[in-house]
Amino acid sequence: MAKRKRYKRTPIVRPKKYCRFKKSGIKYIDYKNPDFLMPFINEQGKLLPRRITGTSLKYQRKVAVAVKRCRHIALLPYVADQMK
Amino acid sequence: MAKTNYESVVVLTPVLSEKMMQEAVLSFEKLITENGGELIHKENWGLTKMAYPIQKKTTGFYQIFEFAAEPDAEIVDKLELAYRRDEQVLRYLCIKLDKHAVKYNERRRNGEFNKAKKADAPAAAKPTAPVAEAKVSPVTKDEEA
Numbered sequence: 001m002a003k004r005k006r007y008k009r010t011p012i013v014r015p016k017k018y019c020r021f022k023k024s025g026i027k028y029i030d031y032k033n034p035d036f037l038m039p040f041i042n043e044q045g046k047l048l049p050r051r052i053t054g055t056s057l058k059y060q061r062k063v064a065v066a067v068k069r070c071r072h073i074a075l076l077p078y079v080a081d082q083m084k
Numbered sequence: 085m086a087k088t089n090y091e092s093v094v095v096l097t098p099v100l101s102e103k104m105m106q107e108a109v110l111s112f113e114k115l116i117t118e119n120g121g122e123l124i125h126k127e128n129w130g131l132t133k134m135a136y137p138i139q140k141k142t143t144g145f146y147q148i149f150e151f152a153a154e155p156d157a158e159i160v161d162k163l164e165l166a167y168r169r170d171e172q173v174l175r176y177l178c179i180k181l182d183k184h185a186v187k188y189n190e191r192r193r194n195g196e197f198n199k200a201k202k203a204d205a206p207a208a209a210k211p212t213a214p215v216a217e218a219k220v221s222p223v224t225k226d227e228e229a
Contacts, residue, residue: 027184030192032093032148034135073093073177074134074144 017054021062029062031069034076038083041067045080087122087152089186090160094167095144095175098131105145108172112149115166121153125193138174150181150189 021029030036040048040055040063047067050060070076077083094112096105109128116123129146138144153159160178167176181189 028182028188030188069177069179071135073095073146073175074136074138077135080135 019054019056019059021059022056026059029059029066031066031073032075034070037063037067037070037076041076041083043080043083045071045077045083088155089124089150089152089181090178091181091185091189092149092151092160092163092178093176094147094149094173095134095138096147096172097139097174098141098143098145100145100172104172108170109147112147112163112166115163116149116151116153116159119153119159119162120157121151121159123149123151125150125189141174144174 020026040053042048047064050057053060055063067076071078094109096108100108109126113123113126125148127148129148131143132146133143134141151159164176164178167173
């Protein structure tokens with residue numbers, strides 16, 4: 001029986017992601033401040049997933065609600081071509 | 085029962101004159117206070133650019149109320165009904181504030197955030213500044229004495 005060749009993957013070293021709300025002790029996310037919500041949306045105005053921003057589940061839910069409220073009062077667009 | 089804190093944001097049409105806008109704001113304020121609500125804070129952003137057009141208008145007068153009321157008083161229902169009936173209102177949003185939000189708004193009002201200071205400079209900066217001075221001055225006098 002031929003021995004299968006095994007490749008060893010070299011791990012890519014990335015800085016560890018962290019939840020910025022837990023780190024800086026922010027408990028409430030203001031929906032009236034669109035500039036604060038900018039890091040959590042892409043240039044089309046869509047919400048960024050947790051795996052990219054590193055936000056914990058608890059605060060990701062709050063971010064989502066805040067962004068949706070912000071869109072409703074027309075401080076953030078629902079759809080955009082180029083935001084940033 | 086304990087009172088609950090609410091926050092309400094209204095966007096009014098830019099067609100209104102400054103006076104008409106203030107009249108509309110006053111009428112909503114009246115509605116809150118007459119129904120047993122306690123107005124904690126109000127904020128006017130003036131004419132602000134919106135992120136997308138509503139009813140073919142690209143700007144709007146933003147007005148924010150924060151008030152405490154009994155949940156049984158159905159004050160939010162009454163307020164929302166008034167908003168819906170009023171043609172000057174482009175958008176409205178009424179939300180219940182949790183304890184963290186109440187704390188955050190208090191800090192924001194006292195101007196602890198730089199961004200908040202710029203936003204409500206005409207409304208909040210004037211009343212807060214003399215209070216801060218009054219608090220500081222007696223302490224310094226005592227130290228001197």
